[in-house]
Amino acid sequence: MDETPPAPQPFVERLSEQLQHFIQILVGAQRTPPRHLKSFLTGTWLGHPLHPALTDIPITAWLLTAVFDVLWVFGPDAFAWAARSAEVTVLLGLLAALGAIVTGLTDWSDTYGAERRVGLYHAIFNATATLLYLVSSVLRFLQPSSESLPAAILGLIGLAAVMYAAYLGGDLVFVKGTGINHTAWEAGSEQYEAVLSAQEVEENKLYRVTAAGVPVLVLRQGEQWYAISATCPHAGAPLDEGTLQGDIVECPWHGSRFCLRDGRVLTGPATVNAPRYNVRVRDGQVEIRRISKE
Structure with a gap:
């Protein structure tokens, strides 16, 4: 045919x-x-x-x-x-x-x-x-x-x-939404929410979880836990599919880089920091809470 x-x-x-x-x-x-x-x-x-x-x-x-x-x-x-x-x-x-x-x-x-x-x-x-x-x-x-x-x-x-x-x-x-901050409407939660079992989390591996309906990126390095929005502010790419280098994640679409410790954007084309989350481990569960917008 x-x-x-x-x-x-x-x-x-x-x-x-x-x-x-x-x-x-x-x-x-x-x-x-x-x-x-x-x-x-x-x-x-x-x-x-x-x-x-x-x-x-x-x-x-x-x-x-x-x-x-x-x-x-x-x-x-x-x-x-x-x-x-x-x-x-x-x-x-x-x-x-x-x-x-x-x-x-x-x-x-x-x-x-x-x-x-x-x-x-x-x-x-x-x-x-x-x-x-x-x-x-x-x-x-x-x-x-x-x-x-x-x-x-x-x-x-x-x-x-x-x-x-x-x-x-x-x-x-x-x-068409070109150039807008794709995380601007992420409300997050003001209360801690359990998202993972701590025993299941491997070190230096990116995890995508959901808290209050918002996708969040979680990383463990030793005893330190980090969490930022899983959505790249520049064009909405999934940061959990990006590349991890130390405590920096690189966006898989356009190469923007964010520090997981504080959400700070290090390399463009993104211009806005990624929203941050507090992380704690309680009763074997990883819990996260959105840090208030500045």
Whole structure:
């Protein structure tokens, strides 16, 4: 019986895979820990994704550019200073856009499926806006303000492109859940709950248990017991399937590393610490309790 050959992979998917692979090489995503460059670009050191913090700067700068351009168009004599001000805000937006693009592509390199496709369109519109503003900036500095109408028009088109890109960015976060903290709604329990028989626990082995409906990762090293959320905050990966190195667990999906002693994130792309649990052994049972959120 003849089998139907698989459908060819869409061009967007092929392009995304190749581009992601190239970006991962550039940021050292496949290198051995601690992967300082990727951690820096994702915002691990900040405790918050770096990309959205940077995107506010070019959007604000280019919105101001549009205001200055409109003022100049309707009052070139009264608002001659607006043309000069627009030159400054365009340039400021371009400089900030470079950082936003680099950090955004780094974040995008860890996405899959629909979010990867939307993220690619988000990047294309942002890149288009940046190119338009670059040309606009060159025209502004090469031509006198009295002849900068083409530069202003290019800027307004660029603003439309960046605003649509921002809409797609909102879709990524608020609809598809890209970049959110996947442990934010883990309530846990304020009371100790028995989850394992202490005799069954082997040393230096990761155990996945459930406490108050929340998956938790438990580790014993000698007389020390550690427990953190079993869900990676970055993308929701099961940390119990990760690699254990001393008291550090590495996420099996994107390589984020967490210290089991305190839940601290050591290596990106994760930016949020893993929730911690107190552990005690009573009557031969391992009991855990969620440490209150800070």
